[in-house]
Amino acid sequence: MQSPQDVSAAVAKLYDTYPFPPDPLSDDPPPGYNWRWNWNTAYSFCTGQKPARQNIRILDAGCGSGVSTEYLLHLNPQAEVVAIDLSAGTLAVARERAQRSGVADRAAFEQLSLFDVAQLPGEFDLINSVGVLHHTADPIRGIQALAKKLAPGGIFHIFVYGALGRWEIGLMQEAIALLQGDRRGDYRNGVSVGRQLFAALPDQNRLKKRETERWSLENHRDECFADMYVHPQEIDYTIPTLRELIQASGLEFLGFSNPKIWQLERLVGSNPDLVEQAARLDEWERYRLIELLDPESMTHYEFFLGRSPLPRTDWSEDKTLLAAIPELNPCLDGWPSHCLFNSDYQIINLSETEHAFLSACEANLQDPRRSVAQLASEHAMTLEEVRSLLERQLVLLSAGDPQM
Template sequence: MSDSQTVSTAVANLYNTYPFPPEPLLDAPPPGYNWRWNWLAAHNFCTGLKPKKQDIRILDAGCGTGVGTEYLVHLNPQASVVGIDLSAGALAVAKERCQRSGANRVEFHHLSLYDVEQLPGEFDLINCVGVLHHLPDPIRGIQALAKKLAPGGLMHIFVYGELGRWEIQLMQKAIALLQGDKKGDYRDGVQVGRKLFSSLPEKNRIVKREKELWSLENHKDECFADMYVHPQEIDYNIETLFALIDASELEFIGFSNPGFWQLERLLAKAPDLIERAKGLSDRQRYRLIELLDPEVTHYEFFLGRLPQIKVDWSEDKLLLQAIPELNPCIEGFPSQCIFNYEYQIINLSDTELEFLQKCDGNSPVAEILATVQISLEQVKTLLKQQLIILTPG
């Protein structure tokens, strides 16, 4: 057995022992939304446009127990969804999860990411969350997925960041040392890790970090095992992340949390340093930000296959002709206080609310402005907040 096969077998054994994620099974669609899994919202974020079609094919690559898969089905009512995973135990849970909640436009395959070419056809949206960093060869994995992405398609990826996971790495190594010959016995690893956390001093750096960020979810053994006794993990920094992205030969569209990657967030008191940073490349600027704010536990971002059409709505004439509709990932509407696509609170004025209520996907912006006392600049603000999605008129 090759080293790669050995690692893959070990990873499958972990998730057969502790199927992940351990979210409860429901007899109804899951609550809320993750906009990154909604084709309309994600396409709008990446291109500034409503997609031309919604009857798309979606691949959930490394679907685990189907938590994301279930959302992908329910959030995209015209899509057909395929889920693949290395763990037969996790797949069994995924099938039951989707069956119980009525997510019936999905098929599952017991398949490695490396073997994704065995699936027929291409996919408009590929979701790969928390998987590539557990592969023995992530570059081979992302290249295999890239070959299945349709022209104009989007890939949503989540991988770990090394700077924000430093204490996790230390605990992983400590548990492995204490396990010795028992490494690979994941139940023993969880017991060792639990005992370490309960025995270390309260002010210990690793203990403090666990309490600050992870303890609420890690009371479940499945989560604890995934974090601390995983047999394979590669954590990234900006430099190694973009080496992975470049290997895919896809276009980097952007991080799904762009606010974090604004240098002004950190250096507002030093405009001269911000000016200096303008001489840096985008990647150098990203690296500077994570060095100054090393809380990056993960990177979440979109890649795309050309041709990618992007629209700049700054031209007034173009915007006036566009046909707006509400972003589907909004909660609390119609109300002046809503949650936007990122679950941030937005307080709307009377006129903004009136404008949004008329964004029905039929009337152009100019026609709505004739009946609502709102400026075009205010419309641009709503657009920037991603409360509306536009179709060119």
């Protein structure tokens, strides 16, 4: 069994050989957005309301070639961002990426293991760790180290692999390793062996079909193929083991950031009796039921944890909603068109009334700031229609004064 130091060295060697992600460098800001990396939208998802301040500290824990770091910098223009990674090669790319897009002045890059994150000064309001913990020798130790750096009231975004949806990947990883023999650790050879295997397998082979149907487009690049099939360290999760990881952090589970996947009704909604039986299960039993019924969708888990005190705002009370201050969600693609993509890149068609209301919400970014009650009255919007905008992630709300 390899020591944690040996595992870290092997992982660093992989990413020195194949810096990942392999997104091209550009002098322009990154295209699109990931709402989970925007402080306002992520915090609103976790708490129900927009955060009170923007001058926050962000830790990108396992930044790789800096794609996530660049987004964090551009999506949070008042934030200070610290990015860490094991690989000197990928960090060099990350630094150049931030420099070329003009945001390097707010970024600090450190070659550092997750296990040594205590060496960084201070705490962080937002920690982002995407595709990292499952590549460490001890994910529990890693999540505990990061949790200690989360400030009170902070949120922690995590992405780890799922075992059920990556079943074929695991088999191919082992097959490549067997064929490599004592050349394991030669990652270019591993990519070559893997490419040859997929070319040789019959078209109806389950592993080849899954690669062709699900992964081949992104695996066209050797960097992606290596990250998927010849990685020296990977721990995949199921709901029971994921829950153990979360509990070990000592933080509060705030929810999966792809909640539609975790709606049982999409699978058994045609049978009300089954839905009623499932309602008797606790939260984690329902999650387990969903992944058992839809294993192919469980390629990964993405979720938020938080450290108290974290506010919770319930907009179900009319009085509270009427007093709220609405703003346009910053993660919309296509605005001010009547047809646009919401923060999850779902197509949204707006009515004239909805468009006018959202235009007023956009103006609310400037003073004077008007309440839902004022804007709804001006644009003939019902509270049900306002809640519909909120459910579709088109607006963010800040608490107002119910006495006003």
